[in-house]
Amino acid sequence: MADAPAPPEAWDDGVAYEQYVGRWSRLVAEPFVRRLAVPVGRSWLDVGCGSGALSRAVLALAERFAGVWAAVGVHPNSAAGWQDAWLDRLRALAAHPKVVAIGEIGLDYYWDKTPPATQHHALARQLDLAVELGLPVIIHNREASEDVVRLLTAAGGQGGAEEPAARHPLAGVLHSFSADWATAEAALALGFYLGFTGPLTYKKADDLRAIAARAPLDRLLVETDAPYLAPHPYRGKRNEPAYVKHVADLLATLREHDGILTAEDIGRITTDNARRLFRIP
Ligand SMILES: [Zn+2]
Numbered sequence: 001m002a003d004a005p006a007p008p009e010a011w012d013d014g015v016a017y018e019q020y021v022g023r024w025s026r027l028v029a030e031p032f033v034r035r036l037a038v039p040v041g042r043s044w045l046d047v048g049c050g051s052g053a054l055s056r057a058v059l060a061l062a063e064r065f066a067g068v069w070a071a072v073g074v075h076p077n078s079a080a081g082w083q084d085a086w087l088d089r090l091r092a093l094a095a096h097p098k099v100v101a102i103g104e105i106g107l108d109y110y111w112d113k114t115p116p117a118t119q120h121h122a123l124a125r126q127l128d129l130a131v132e133l134g135l136p137v138i139i140h141n142r143e144a145s146e147d148v149v150r151l152l153t154a155a156g157g158q159g160g161a162e163e164p165a166a167r168h169p170l171a172g173v174l175h176s177f178s179a180d181w182a183t184a185e186a187a188l189a190l191g192f193y194l195g196f197t198g199p200l201t202y203k204k205a206d207d208l209r210a211i212a213a214r215a216p217l218d219r220l221l222v223e224t225d226a227p228y229l230a231p232h233p234y235r236g237k238r239n240e241p242a243y244v245k246h247v248a249d250l251l252a253t254l255r256e257h258d259g260i261l262t263a264e265d266i267g268r269i270t271t272d273n274a275r276r277l278f279r280i281p
Pocket residue numbers: 003104139140141175176
């Protein structure tokens with residue numbers, strides 16, 4: 001999933017589609033499709049976007065390619081000017097048949113772009129929207145695990161730590177998971193999925209690998225987060241969708257206890273998981 005913290009100009013209607021999409025994720029049609037040629041879970045991709053020009057660009061891409069699906073939402077780093085009226089715009093975008101999720105939404109305490117109180121409000125309102133529309137959420141969490149879990153648990157005006165996952169009104173994924181086991185456990189208890197990206201392959205990521213080895217197999221997703229977080233051996237370079245294979249390869253080595261031996265197995269399983277979560281046929 002493209003992690004695209006939209007700068008303010010992204011909200012202007014005049015931003016050119018190819019310029020904008022190309023700038024963040026190099027999703028301009030031809031190279032994008034070529035880069036999708038990966039041997040794992042390649043039949044579809046979910047691309048996050050905001051509610052301005054980027055949304056229209058991503059929706060145009062989703063209309064053009066059968067295997068591309070979209071998510072709409074306001075990223076916490078773009079939420080500084082949040083107005084509740086934006087919900088109407090998101091609701092209208094979400095009515096598009098190729099929109100399968102609300103996201104990325106969440107909390108980011110690392111980048112000082114949006115005051116925490118505004119982030120909390122924007123997240124809570126978008127979680128309500130997801131409950132209202134019956135759509136899963138793609139959650140961005142950077143150094144904000146406690147508050148993310150608290151807001152997810154409270155979503156839809158019900159829930160609570162003891163609420164059985166089956167009755168929790170919200171489905172979703174903690175995307176590009178980078179938190180601790182306690183956070184993973186809390187998310188899993190709510191019925192959430194964990195999305196793993198390039199950092200799973202990094203030298204010092206033993207804690208992250210332990211979580212990926214321990215979480216239920218039917219709750220794991222692999223994703224790119226392109227253009228960021230390229231996996232080893234491309235670390236530090238611009239990430240590309242095809243590199244997700246390296247994340248799947250690594251995950252396969254962590255799940256030998258399940259009898260999972262190949263990246264293809266992991267690709268099949270995580271693709272099934274994603275189809276289930278995003279209700280993609
Ligand atoms: Zn993110």
